[in-house]
Amino acid sequence: MAIQGPVKLQVKDLGKIFTIDEGWGRTTDITALEGVNFDVRAGEFVTLIGPSGCGKSTLLMIVAGLYEKTSGDVVLDDHHIDGTGFDRGVVFQEFAVFPWLTVSGNVRFGMRMKGIPKTERDPVVERLLGLVELQGFKNIYPYRLSGGMKQRVGIARALAFDPEVMLMDEPFGALDAQTRSSLQQLLVQVWMETHKTVLFVTHSVREAAYLSDRVLLMSPRPGRIAEEIKIDLPRPRDALSVEFLECERKVAETLARLTGQSDGGPAWVTD
Amino acid sequence: MASADKAQTQPGAAPETERKLGPPNWNVVFRNSGKAFFQMTAPLIGLLIFWELLAHSGTLHPVLFPPLEVIWFTMVKQAKSGILWLDIYVSLYRLLVGAALAIVSGTLVGLVMGMNKTVERALAPPMYFFLAVPGLALFPIVILWFGLSDFTLISVLWFEGMITVMVSAWTGVKTVDASLIRAGRAMGAKGMTLFFQVMVPGAMPSLIAGYRIAFSRAWRIVVTGEMIVALEAGLGFRIFSARDFLAADMMYGGVVVVGILGVIVERVFLRSIELTTVQRWGTLRE
Ligand SMILES: Nc1ncnc2c1ncn2[C@@H]1O[C@H](COP(=O)(O)OP(=O)(O)OP(=O)(O)O)[C@@H](O)[C@H]1O
Numbered sequence: 001m002a003i004q005g006p007v008k009l010q011v012k013d014l015g016k017i018f019t020i021d022e023g024w025g026r027t028t029d030i031t032a033l034e035g036v037n038f039d040v041r042a043g044e045f046v047t048l049i050g051p052s053g054c055g056k057s058t059l060l061m062i063v064a065g066l067y068e069k070t071s072g073d074v075v076l077d078d079h080h081i082d083g084t085g086f087d088r089g090v091v092f093q094e095f096a097v098f099p100w101l102t103v104s105g106n107v108r109f110g111m112r113m114k115g116i117p118k119t120e121r122d123p124v125v126e127r128l129l130g131l132v133e134l135q136g137f138k139n140i141y142p143y144r145l146s147g148g149m150k151q152r153v154g155i156a157r158a159l160a161f162d163p164e165v166m167l168m169d170e171p172f173g174a175l176d177a178q179t180r181s182s183l184q185q186l187l188v189q190v191w192m193e194t195h196k197t198v199l200f201v202t203h204s205v206r207e208a209a210y211l212s213d214r215v216l217l218m219s220p221r222p223g224r225i226a227e228e229i230k231i232d233l234p235r236p237r238d239a240l241s242v243e244f245l246e247c248e249r250k251v252a253e254t255l256a257r258l259t260g261q262s263d264g265g266p267a268w269v270t271d
Numbered sequence: 272m273a274s275a276d277k278a279q280t281q282p283g284a285a286p287e288t289e290r291k292l293g294p295p296n297w298n299v300v301f302r303n304s305g306k307a308f309f310q311m312t313a314p315l316i317g318l319l320i321f322w323e324l325l326a327h328s329g330t331l332h333p334v335l336f337p338p339l340e341v342i343w344f345t346m347v348k349q350a351k352s353g354i355l356w357l358d359i360y361v362s363l364y365r366l367l368v369g370a371a372l373a374i375v376s377g378t379l380v381g382l383v384m385g386m387n388k389t390v391e392r393a394l395a396p397p398m399y400f401f402l403a404v405p406g407l408a409l410f411p412i413v414i415l416w417f418g419l420s421d422f423t424l425i426s427v428l429w430f431e432g433m434i435t436v437m438v439s440a441w442t443g444v445k446t447v448d449a450s451l452i453r454a455g456r457a458m459g460a461k462g463m464t465l466f467f468q469v470m471v472p473g474a475m476p477s478l479i480a481g482y483r484i485a486f487s488r489a490w491r492i493v494v495t496g497e498m499i500v501a502l503e504a505g506l507g508f509r510i511f512s513a514r515d516f517l518a519a520d521m522m523y524g525g526v527v528v529v530g531i532l533g534v535i536v537e538r539v540f541l542r543s544i545e546l547t548t549v550q551r552w553g554t555l556r557e
Pocket residue numbers: 018019020030032051052053054055056057058059203221
């Protein structure tokens with residue numbers, strides 16, 4: 001079951017230092033990432049999990065080309081990433097759906113930027129809105145959508161220009177538990193249909209175990225990849241099966257150990 | 272806000288599930304709009320009645336406080352002779368030319384200020400300075416330069432309006448949600464494209480608020496400016512010159528026309544921009 005494709009994305013010895021201006025000519029350096037190394041294979045679903053502030057978003061934004069890196073290298077296929085590109089689609093925690101465009105306008109945006117001709121755009125919009133179950137909402141402005149629907153627009157929009165890698169920063173973090181689990185199911189479906197490579201960030205151990213082929217656990221700041229756990233379960237997964245719960249426990253315990261919260265006692269609620 | 276109202280103001284948008292809307296419910300429409308109309312006009316009508324009673328009571332001087340019918344006949348006479356229409360035309364022409372110049376230049380400069388740190392640093396201090404100077408204070412100087420002409424009036428109008436629009440365009444760009452900019456960049460927008468496809472629509476609510484303020488300021492300047500620059504026509508000129516004949520009825524009539532025109536410009540002109548942009552996007556509700 002484990003994905004054995006060629007390596008798609010390589011993060012090599014990546015470091016990021018934020019320099020904060022404290023006023024009166026003084027600055028403070030914050031080392032957000034230090035010596036981050038990992039690979040993602042083509043078609044693989046990899047999740048980054050770690051304590052708040054360990055640099056998950058920063059890492060994802062650097063891979064997206066939205067933040068500058070301080071040191072190291074990010075390689076996609078065989079080119080070095082420096083800036084944004086149509087080979088990567090980004091889904092944001094804040095949804096970031098454009099309020100001035102309709103649902104279909106949002107989905108079309110990336111395609112317009114890429115220069116895909118008008119006639120080719122409409123079928124793609126149609127297909128993607130079907131995929132995220134928003135067929136009837138084409139001409140609606142986003143303010144009339146619920147949070148879950150907005151994020152489905154966010155996903156469709158990031159898929160529209162057919163990127164090879166999807167980068168998702170806690171895409172379901174701002175949603176209620178029910179909406180979140182229905183979107184997790186939807187994402188698994190979308191992933192199985194589109195065969196995209198996914199790099200996903202989450203806080204939720206359960207989400208990581210439910211979605212990923214591989215979970216990368218990050219240490220507290222400065223963030224590094226401290227552990228790696230393979231989840232070798234067939235999809236769609238049964239979140240109440242013994243095998244699943246075992247995987248979830250393993251991730252949770254490793255995470256607790258990394259953050260120094262483990263006292264050998266019973267596991268607490270992890271979602 | 273009432274749902275009937277919303278359905279009226281957004282004919283293009285489909286409802287949540289794109290189900291068909293039935294025919295308008297006229298009963299509700301009439302009841303709601305009738306009630307709203309009464310609530311909006313009752314205080315005005317009360318004020319007019321009060322005025323009329325006061326004017327006819329004999330306690331006030333009829334030349335200073337003429338009754339409504341006198342004001343009305345004066346204005347009808349003005350209208351029949353064509354002077355009223357000329358005044359309206361001239362004042363509106365000045366307003367529109369001045370405001371159009373102000374909006375175009377103010378928007379451009381303000382947006383660039385929001386995008387470029389160097390331009391921002393260079394222009395913010397003079398902007399704040401002139402924001403603190405009332406447009407009227409500039410008239411004597413500009414009259415020295417250009418004389419008593421339309422050009423003088425429109426220059427002051429343009430300048431004052433431009434500063435107002437600049438501030439709102441600048442803050443508009445500055446307050447565009449950072450995640451929207453990131454989303455735009457992640458989808459391949461950069462440079463001019465990012466500017467026109469993300470920054471400008473993102474700044475739109477603030478821009479439109481600025482246009483509104485600019486228009487109402489410009490209208491005030493037109494009317495008062497016409498009193499100072501003393502041109503041949505215009506509503507402000509007419510009100511001011513009525514002073515020479517002690518024609519209070521003409522002054523009151525002029526003030527009413529000024530007010531009504533100002534409201535129309537605001538409600539019809541600016542509201543329609545708002546309806547097609549920010550209100551459709553749900554970024555603003557009235
Ligand atoms: N723009 C920035 N300027 C300065 N420091 C920053 C900036 N963005 C992030 N940081 C710092 O870098 C560290 C990592 O932040 P980051 O947002 O990547 O964490 P995270 O793992 O995504 O946290 P969370 O799980 O809470 O979202 C934090 O200590 C944060 O204070």
